[in-house]
Every structure is written in structure tokens, then in C-alpha cells.
């Protein structure tokens with residue numbers, strides 16, 4: 001353990017060294033990070049963006065802290081992920097101090113491109129260790145890499161590693177330990193040269209950077225080159241004025257040399273140097289490094305088989321979500337019911353018991369019942385990512401999705417949203433372009449999620465005439481309506497509020513890898529957990545609120561009235577006392593609901609929903625559904641006094657069919673039922689979705705907009721169905 | 733010898749990059765990904781629906797839309 005000179009970041013007398021882990025996407029950073037920290041790390045978010053921030057202490061070396069950065073191909077950033085990686089390294093990010101050193105991970109099977117980033121980082125002069133990962137693949141193919149030569153030429157220690165087998169981890173730890181005994185910065189002069197004019201300007205800016213203390217004398221040249229060739233700089237207020245002045249002056253002077261192609265200079269120059277370097281260090285064999293990948297791609301991206309495999313895989317995904325998850329969901333339902341019965345039996349009757357059983361347990365149960373589906377979905381997505389198939393899916397879908405202005409990477413998030421919009425929205429993180437990502441987030445909840453299914457089933461079974469085929473067609477049409485509306489709205493958004501140049505599609509097709517179960521399960525759990533905690537807490541709060549709105553205000557007179565009825569029944573000792581007591585309880589619940597805040601709200605909005613063919617009782621259902629759609633079914637159960645209701649309750653079906661307007665017209669005509677389903681297809685009635693969108697977009701603006709536009713669409717859709725249908729005399 | 737844009741190559745054909753045009757940041761990113769002048773590049777296949785393209789460059793696979801590939805000029809080999 002090394003204790004270095006006094007420094008601000010001292011904890012308990014011991015200096016903490018922060019080491020950033022940098023590298024290309026998919027080179028094994030997270031695998032090495034996990035191996036070094038022994039999986040003990042905490043995950044957070046960088047402020048303002050939803051790039052995960054993963055930090056952890058090296059096991060056995062508490063003074064060494066690692067910071068896992070998102071993969072990036074270059075220090076000139078294109079996506080929010082890459083921007084984070086660069087800004088952390090340059091110390092331009094609030095809340096994250098500049099790291100004391102870097103662990104650069106390179107993929108040995110793809111040296112030139114990996115070293116492009118590595119050399120950019122090395123030129124910044126930070127103490128650095130290079131982990132040369134995937135050595136197993138290199139050796140299997142019979143290639144030989146001269147590590148010593150590589151280390152010498154890069155002027156940094158290089159440790160060969162095999163991340164997933166833990167090979168080289170001890171040496172890596174030792175090298176990292178040595179980092180913090182070494183000096184603060186290391187002089188590694190750039191070994192390739194630029195055009196004379198450019199070289200001159202780099203020196204100017206570097207001098208300003210050193211003078212203002214923005215960069216160390218050793219790293220100033222590298223930083224100056226990076227900033228000079230960069231079009232989009234990090235937030236400028238982090239630059240000392242001396243530096244930003246000299247930068248703009250230098251750029252001004254470079255502009256008078258139109259023959260000087262800065263982008264070409266910096267990229268081609270670096271690659272030319274790296275080409276020679278790799279040739280000197282690597283003895284290539286005849287064998288192809290990616291033979292298996294090439295063979296697999298001949299099937300998975302084949303004109304016919306590629307699409308067949310894709311469709312089969314998506315079919316399997318759907319099957320697992322809707323069929324395999326069923327038993328688990330049933331188990332959770334049973335557990336929740338058991339818990340409800342337990343509290344009902346063991347607590348004294350009163351508001352506390354009601355709150356616990358009908359509010360907390362029922363409300364949270366409503367949400368965690370979707371947990372198996374979420375887990376399966378995340379398991380699938382983690383598998384697709386870890387094997388490398390995800391990039392192929394985007395490759396296959398790119399053309400189709402671009403018709404509606406979305407990238408191919410939107411396909412899986414949108415598909416996932418059929419199970420639940422929450423994981424779908426979280427899965428949009430793979431989309432680099434912020435506008436594309438936002439458009440996908442905005443339309444994802446239009447996909448018919450599994451929470452809508454109970455509503456569709458109950459309405460179709462209770463209110464629609466016809467044979468099972470017609471009913472199935474109606475159900476499918478609802479799914480179709482959601483899909484078509486989502487794609488249409490995506491086109492509309494991409495042409496209006498989210499308009500912008502179509503970003504170039506430059507995506508690596510990584511080699512296929514055998515997924516490792518532990519890693520996949522870990523990722524699955526990591527993401528599913530968020531659903532449980534975040535959405536769980538908010539759902540809890542809202543369900544308690546909703547419960548209160550339907551149970552209060554209470555009225556002593558009314559309570560006494562029903563109590564008297566109950567006593568009368570008990571006193572009479574009639575044989576059917578039990579069923580009569582139940583009837584009284586139902587009547588009381590309906591009466592209570594009618595006079596509750598929710599009931600009042602239902603009456604208040606009745607004029608608004610009247611044109612849709614709804615009365616205030618449906619209004620209560622709509623209001624309750626804004627917490628969670630499934631609440632519609634249970635609310636209808638309460639409103640129509642059927643006691644415990646689920647979608648299979650025959651008495652609920654009967655009650656719905658018998659429901660009338662005060663003048664005796666039937667309420668739930670087929671037309672109203674279809675209109676209501678259309679409303680549920682289009683409306684954003686899910687607090688968890690709103691909470692997740694708020695988190696993923698880091699603002700209340702987008703969830704508010706989403707709620708507004710979807711409610712507007714839902715209202716217009718239901719209005720259209722009811723008014724046109726009524727005018728034509730259909731289904732009344 | 734004349735240069736041709738990348739999207740007019742057939743699957744399986746290869747060539748050396750002679751130059752890149754187009755939007756500055758796309759051009760820059762392509763060069764950072766290793767598509768610098770002089771580099772050998774091979775068209776591996778087209779996606780089932782004709783777009784994007786799967787190319788092999790510096791020992792790895794990259795996919796590009798035809799629209800962006802049009803900006804890359806090659807000398808067919």
C-alpha cells in the first residue's frame with residue numbers, strides 16, 4: 001500500500017487514487033473492472049445524463065479506486081457516452097475530479113483501432129497502465145505479440161490479460177499500485193509529426209495551457225492537439241480564458257491555410273504511425289482471427305436466413321415474456337393475495353388495515369407482478385448484447401426503421417415495450433443520437449404493454465358480441481393500433497420538434513462471443529433492480545394516494561347506516577346472513593366510492609368524458625388508471641359492487657353489461673367498449689413510465705409533454721370512435 | 733484508373749481508399765475508425781434489405797449506410 005504526498009483527496013490519512021478505465025467499446029473494460037474490484041462497486045449516474053457511473057475499490061488495495069468509463073473510439077466525442085469519457089479524463093466534469101491515472105484497455109485482436117484511442121490518452125501525460133486484453137483469442141489464432149516492444153514504443157507498461165478468466169489480474173494490480181508511487185505526470189513525446197503550421201499552433205496553445213495550469217507541461221502538447229482538432233469542445237466555462245483565447249486565435253490562423261486538412265492530418269498521421277508500430281510488434285499467422293464470426297454472419301445476416309432467424313428470436317422473446325413468465329406471475333399473485341389475507345386476519349379492522357391490504361399490498365403487488373416479465377426481457381437483452389447479436393439486429397432493422405426516421409437500434413426497445421414500457425425506455429440507452437433516443441422514448445408507451453391486456457380482455461369479454469374470432473381480431477387490432485400510432489408519431493416528432501440532420505450510421509459489428517451466464521445474470525439483475533426500487537417507491541406513493549382518494553372522506557352517518565343494516569341481518573339470524581352481509585359490504589363500498597374524492601373527481605370530469613359516451617363511474621376508472629392501467633378492472637369491480645374483481649370474474653362481466661344510464665339506456669355498448677379500448681391504447685396511464693421517462697430524460701418537460709400528447713390522442717381517438725360510430729348507428 | 737464510390741462496389745470486392753468527402757464530422761469519425769486514405773477496404777455484404785453495408789477494414793467489421801458510403805472514394809483492386 002502506498003501513501004503518497006498530502007493531497008486534498010485524503011481519507012483517513014490515506015491518499016485515494018482514482019484510476020479511470022478507458023478503452024474501445026467491447027474490449028473488456030467492465031470484465032477487467034469486475035475482476036479487479038471483485039464485483040464490489042456502486043453504480044450511479046453522471047449528473048445530467050444517464051450514463052452509468054461505476055466506481056469501486058481494487059480488492060486488497062483500498063486506496064485505489066477504479067472508475068469504469070463508457071467505451072469510446074476516440075477522444076473527440078460523438079455520443080453522450082463518449083463525451084462523458086472524454087470530459088472525465090480532461091477533468092471537465094463537475095462532481096468528478098480529474099483521475100490520477102488511467103487504465104487503458106486494448107483489444108489485442110484489433111490493435112490499430114484500439115491503439116488510436118490509447119495513444120490519444122497517453123499523450124495527455126497521465127500515469128497510465130495498458131491492459132492488453134483478449135490475449136487468448138490472439139494466441140488461438142497463432143498470432144504473436146511482442147509485449148515488451150509494444151510497451152517500449154508506447155512508453156507505458158503493458159500487461160497481457162484474459163479478462164473473463166482472470167489471467168494477468170495480479171500483475172495488473174501490481175502495475176496499478178506502482179502508478180501511484182510514480183510521478184504525477186509522465187512525459188511521452190508524440191512520435192509522429194504534423195504539418196508545420198499545425199505543429200506551430202499546437203505549441204502555442206500548449207504554452208497557454210501550461211501557463212494557466214490547465215495541463216501539466218508533459219500533457220499540454222497532447223491536450224492542445226486534441227482541443228485544436230476538435231470541433232465540439234467540452235463546456236467552455238471549464239477552460240481558463242488564457243487557453244480559450246489562444247485556441248480561438250490559433251484556429252483563426254489555421255483558417256487561412258485552406259490546404260491544411262486538420263482532420264486528415266491528425267487521423268491519417270496517427271494511423272500511419274500506428275500501422276508501423278503494430279507491424280513491428282505483431283507477428284501475424286495465416287489464420288483468420290474471426291473465422292467463427294464470419295461463418296455465423298453468413299447465416300445471421302443472410303438475405304433470407306438472417307431475417308428468418310431474427311423473426312424466430314423475436315418470437316421466442318415474445319413467447320418467453322407472455323408464456324414462460326405466466327407461472328411466475330401467478331406465484332407472485334398468490335403470494336400477494338396470501339399477504340393480503342394475512343394482514344386482514346391479523347390486524348384490527350380500521351383505516352390502517354385497509355391502507356395496508358387494499359392500498360400498499362394491492363398497489364405494490366400490481367407492479368411487482370410484472371417483475372418476472374421485466375427480468376426475462378432484460379435477460380434477453382443482456383444475452384443479445386453479450387453475444388454481439390444486438391448489433392446485427394440493428395444492422396437488419398436499420399432500413400425498415402429509417403422509413404419512420406428512427407435508427408435500427410430503436411427496434412428492440414420498441415419491441416420490448418410490448419411487455420412493459422419501462423425496460424423498453426431503459427433499453428433506449430444504446431441509441432447514440434439524443435433526438436432519436438427521445439423520439440423512441442416518447443412513442444414507446446404507445447405499444448400495448450401487458451398491463452393493458454386485462455382491460456382489453458374484460459371489455460371484449462363483457463361487452464362485445466360475436467364469436468371468438470371476431471373478439472381475437474378486435475384484440476389484435478388494438479395491438480396494431482398502438483404500433484401504427486407509435487410509428488406515425490415517431491415520424492411526426494422526427495419531422496417537427498425533434499427535427500435534425502440524420503446522424504450518420506457508423507456501427508461496429510463486433511465479433512460474436514460465447515455469453516457468460518454469470519455476467520449476463522449480473523447485468524439482468526443490475527437493471528431489473530432499478531425497476532423494483534425506483535418505480536416501486538413511486539408506485540407505492542401514488543397507490544397510497546389513490547387509495548386515500550377512493551376511501552375518503554368518510555361519513556359517520558353513512559357508516560352508521562350500514563352498520564345498522566349489518567346488525568339487523570345478524571340479529572335476524574337468517575340462513576343467508578353471510579351472503580346478505582357481503583351484499584351490504586359491496587353496497588357500502590360502492591356508496592363510499594361515489595362520495596369519495598375520486599368519485600367527486602369522476603363527477604367533475606363527467607362533462608368532459610360525456611362526448612366519449614362515458615359516465616362518471618367510468619370516469620373514476622379512468623382517474624384510477626392514471627396510476628396503473630390494471631387499476632381499471634379493480635376499480636370497475638368496486639364501482640359496480642362486485643367485490644374482488646379480476647378479468648375473469650363472470651359477475652363483473654354481467655354487471656358491466658347491466659350497467660345503465662339514469663334513463664335506462666345501456667352504458668357499455670360495444671361502441672363504448674371499443675372507444676374505451678382505443679382510449680387505453682393511446683393514453684399514458686402509468687406513473688412508473690412517467691417516473692422512468694423523467695429519470696432518463698433528466699427533466700419533467702418530456703414526461704409532461706408525453707402525458708399531454710398521449711392523453712390528447714386518446715381523447716381524440718375515443719371521441720372519433722364514439723361520435724362517428726353513433727352517427728353511423730354502429731354498435732349501439 | 734478511375735476511383736469509384738464505395739457503394740458501387742459489389743459484395744466481396746475490395747479497394748484502397750483514395751479520399752473521403754461529406755459532412756466534416758462524419759468524415760472525421762470515419763477516418764478515426766481507421767478509414768484513412770490508402771487503407772484497404774472490403775465490402776463483405778449488403779443487409780438483407782439492401783442497406784446498410786457490412787465492410788471489413790483494418791481487421792474488423794463496420795456497417796455504414798449507402799448514403800454515407802457514397803462519400804468514400806476507392807481504387808478498385
Ligand SMILES: Nc1nc2c(ncn2[C@@H]2O[C@H](COP(=O)(O)OP(=O)(O)OP(=O)(O)O)[C@@H](O)[C@H]2O)c(=O)[nH]1
Nearest residue numbers: 025026027028029030031071133134162163164513
Ligand atoms: N475471449 C475473451 N473474451 C473476453 C475477454 N475479456 C472480456 N471478454 C468478453 O468480451 C465481452 C465484452 O466485455 P465487456 O467487459 O462487457 O466490455 P466493455 O469494454 O466493458 O464493453 P462496453 O462497456 O460496451 O464498452 C464479454 O462478453 C466478455 O466476456 C478476454 O480476455 N478474452
Ligand SMILES: [Mg+2]
Nearest residue numbers: 029030031071
Ligand atoms: Mg462496459
